[in-house]
Amino acid sequence: AQSVTQLDSHVSVSEGTPVLLRCNYSSSYSPSLFWYVQHPNKGLQLLLKYTSAATLVKGINGFEAEFKKSETSFHLTKPSAHMSDAAEYFCVVSEGGTYKYIFGTGTRLKVLA
Amino acid sequence: NAGVTQTPKFQVLKTGQSMTLQCAQDMNHNSMYWYRQDPGMGLRLIYYSASEGTTDKGEVPNGYNVSRLNKREFSLRLESAAPSQTSVYFCASSEALRQRGVGETQYFGPGTRLLVL
Numbered sequence: 001a002q003s004v005t006q007l008d009s010h011v012s013v014s015e016g017t018p019v020l021l022r023c024n025y026s027s028s029y030s031p032s033l034f035w036y037v038q039h040p041n042k043g044l045q046l047l048l049k050y051t052s053a054a055t056l057v058k059g060i061n062g063f064e065a066e067f068k069k070s071e072t073s074f075h076l077t078k079p080s081a082h083m084s085d086a087a088e089y090f091c092v093v094s095e096g097g098t099y100k101y102i103f104g105t106g107t108r109l110k111v112l113a
Numbered sequence: 114n115a116g117v118t119q120t121p122k123f124q125v126l127k128t129g130q131s132m133t134l135q136c137a138q139d140m141n142h143n144s145m146y147w148y149r150q151d152p153g154m155g156l157r158l159i160y161y162s163a164s165e166g167t168t169d170k171g172e173v174p175n176g177y178n179v180s181r182l183n184k185r186e187f188s189l190r191l192e193s194a195a196p197s198q199t200s201v202y203f204c205a206s207s208e209a210l211r212q213r214g215v216g217e218t219q220y221f222g223p224g225t226r227l228l229v230l
Contacts, residue, residue: 009153032216043117043203043221044156051216090155094216099144099163100171101219103155 002027004093006104014112019063019078021107023091026072033074034092034101035065044090050074061085086111115139117222119204125228126194134189134225136204144207145187146219147171147179149200156203162187194229201226 007022025031032051036044048059055067061084065076074091091104120135138145143164148156148171158171160179168179176198178190187206191198205219 034216034218036221041224043223044205044219045221046218049216049218099146099161099169100158101146101216103148103157105153105155 002031002093002095002100002102004091004102004104006089006091006107008107009105010108010110012110012112013081015083016080019076019081019085019109021076021089021091021109023074023076023104024072025074025091025093027093027095029095032094033065033067034094035059035063035074035076036090036092037087038090038106039087047076047089081109081111083111083113085109117204117206117220119202119222119225121225122223123226123228125230126191127230128195130194131190131192132194132227133191134202134204134227135186136188136222137186138204138206138220139185140206140208140220141184142206142208142220143184144217145181146205146207147177147187147189148203148205149173149198150203150224151200159189159202191227194227196229199227199229 003026005024034049035047048057050067058064088106094101117138146161147159162168162181165184202225204222207217
């Protein structure tokens, strides 16, 4: 069965410093993995996704994530945080050929001035 | 191109009342989904519709019914609302090309906030 664990419920960083949001997954088959961002009172927007092509995936707004099969991880990073990055971030796993997506519990990112 | 739209944006119900949440997409997507979002629990799938004319239960279907009215519209009905159904409800859609092993991007609506007293 699929599952997703986001290791931190809250992360605080100073503006201009690196961001690391951690995600571990469990999947019986080759998974597809996603990161979505949700700004306050908004819907979810796709940041990036991994679908068994390159293991380093680049997304919007300077975010990227690396798929590490040996560690079953898909951590989200950004070299320099911006105030506008403050939001909640969700890691999502989907197994190929299914219509079911499993969401992590979310990581709320706070960016300090 | 509005993407995924949901109505209403906010609703207050009394226990036992019924209501229908509406969702429509204009991207010609085949698959549509209903999720609920509760604090600390991420999003949980209520029902989904893989294609027009089909619907299937997700993780938390109890107390809900759905209708895939046509390719564009997918509604969620609460027949007898309960306080436990207080939540934010999101509708999503995906193209559903069904390439084997490839996960598809889901596109989300802005959500409906439901309060059941």
